[in-house]
Amino acid sequence: MTTAVQSARRTRMALAALLGGTLLAPLNSSMVAVALAPIQRDLGQPLAVTTWIVTVFYLTACVCQPVLGRVADRVGPRRLFAAGLMVAAVASAAAAMVTSLPLLVLCRCVQAVGVSAAFPCAMVVIRRHGDVTRLSAVATVNTTAGAVGPVLGGLLTSWAGWQAIFWVNLPVMLGAVVVAWRTIGPDERRPARGGLLRAIDPVGVALFAVTVVGLLLLMLAVPGVSVPGAVAVIVAGTGFLWWERRAAEPFVDVRALAAARGLVPVLGAFVLFNLAYYGAFYGLPPWLQTTLGYDAAHAGLLIMPIAATSVVATVLGGPVMRRLGVGRTLLGGGGLLLAGVAAITTFGRATPAWAIVLDGVVLGVPYGLCNLGLQRLMYERAPADMTGVVGGLFQSARYVGAILAVGLVGAFAPDNPGKPADPRALAVAMTAVAVAVIVMLARDLRRSRNDEVASLHRTAGPR
Secondary structure (H helix, E strand, C coil), X not given: CCHHHHHHHHHHHHHHHHHHHHCHHHHHHHHHHHHHHHHHHHHCCCHHHHCHHHHHHHHHHHXXXXXXXXXXXXXXXXXXXXXXXXXXXXXXHHHCCCCCHHHHHHHHHHHHHHHCCHXXXXXXXXXXXXXXXXXXXXXXXXHHHHHHHHHHHHHHHHHHCCCHHHHCHHHHHHHHXXXXXXXXXXXXXXXXXXXXXXXXXXXXXXXXXXXXXXXXXXXXXXXXXXXXXXXXHHHHHHHHHHXXXXXXXXXXXXXXXHHCCCHHHHHHHHHHHHHHHHHHHHHHHHHHHHCCCCCHHHHHHHHHXXXXXXXXXXXXXXXXXXXXXXXXXXXXXXXXXXXXXXXXXXXXXXXXXXXXXXXXXXXHHXXXXXXXXXXXXXXXXXXXXXXXXXXXXXXXXXXXXXXXXXXXXXXXXXXXCCCCCCCHHHHHHHHHHHHHHHHHHHHHHHHHHHHHHHHHHHHHCCC
8 A cells, every 4th residue: 555545544534533523512512402301300400400501511612612722723633632532531421420410510511621622623634634625524524413413312312311312422432532543643733831821821711711601691681681791791801802912822813813814704704694593493493382382393393404404505515615606605505594584584373384394494505505615714714823723713603603592582582481482573683683694795705806806916917
């Protein structure tokens, strides 16, 4: 076997290990949704308290993704990927054996820390090999894992109890660690003692975490106002920007982030896109059950086309972008998102099931196309030495959008729990968000074209 063939094989094996790691975050955030009721019953806690096993996972991952991305940029992906999945494996095994909710919440927190290492490490390795087409594989695996998570979680819970959703992680995690350790090249950067701690920037990380927690408190309080949450967002958020501009080794180099043309708008558009998408994704099931009278199983089947179509759209997104270009693909996806959420404003008691399924198909396509397209732009525009931290921020943008969506769904929910839900007011708000997404994507496409024209003029030079 020639050296080139061996190298190509090692690269494919490394990618497979990284894909196995990156699927764990969406898989574990979605599998647990169908296990909440049995966990609540077994541990004897109210559902409102039990949902903290979901909330703490999102919150921890939102903070840790960019933090571990910074570590990956500094020390390299091999050791961080292996260490992260080993930590997650221990937490998963412990979660399957706990007998109290506080311990389960703690295990979920540690599990989220571990799996948060995978996506930034994958971005660093892809950057190392310079093959942008591998981004499609990462997006496809992440989308598929999020789509099949509820189905897999339901089967495992029915077959072996809620503990099975944690045990199932172990073979994937341990297998990915073994393969990654053998196939990912050695880490090049080895900071001196104390260098890594300075590179992580504990003050910046703490301010970022407080800002995210404050945002969560604000959303949980909607339609009311959380004064502590508002104070945390304003004070910690301002402090974060002030500190990062002056830190010798900032956790997030906001100057470099702002200097990378088009990168901040990509992250902003991704937040708003996920806000609109998850607003529909989380807002429809309560309406289907409380207003139209579907049980949980049938409501899930009516929502499934959103997830299934998003997987198909992600797989086909690569060829579509090669034919139409990233900008036009994103605009098309944004248009479908607008059509999907706007259609919900017409829903009522007489809405037939086929119309709900059709709208789910329309909503699923933009998730696949825009997720892949914005990920592509993020990768292309991120400074090479910030690939890990920007990849982490990209994932954090997804979580922030989802958190905001959950808050808005709660804000538009009826005050009386016994009153049927009406998604139309929420849909109007999501329609406005979708319009904002299209405006941002259109401006970005125009800016990119202007940059291309200017580049051609510079290359041609004066005649």
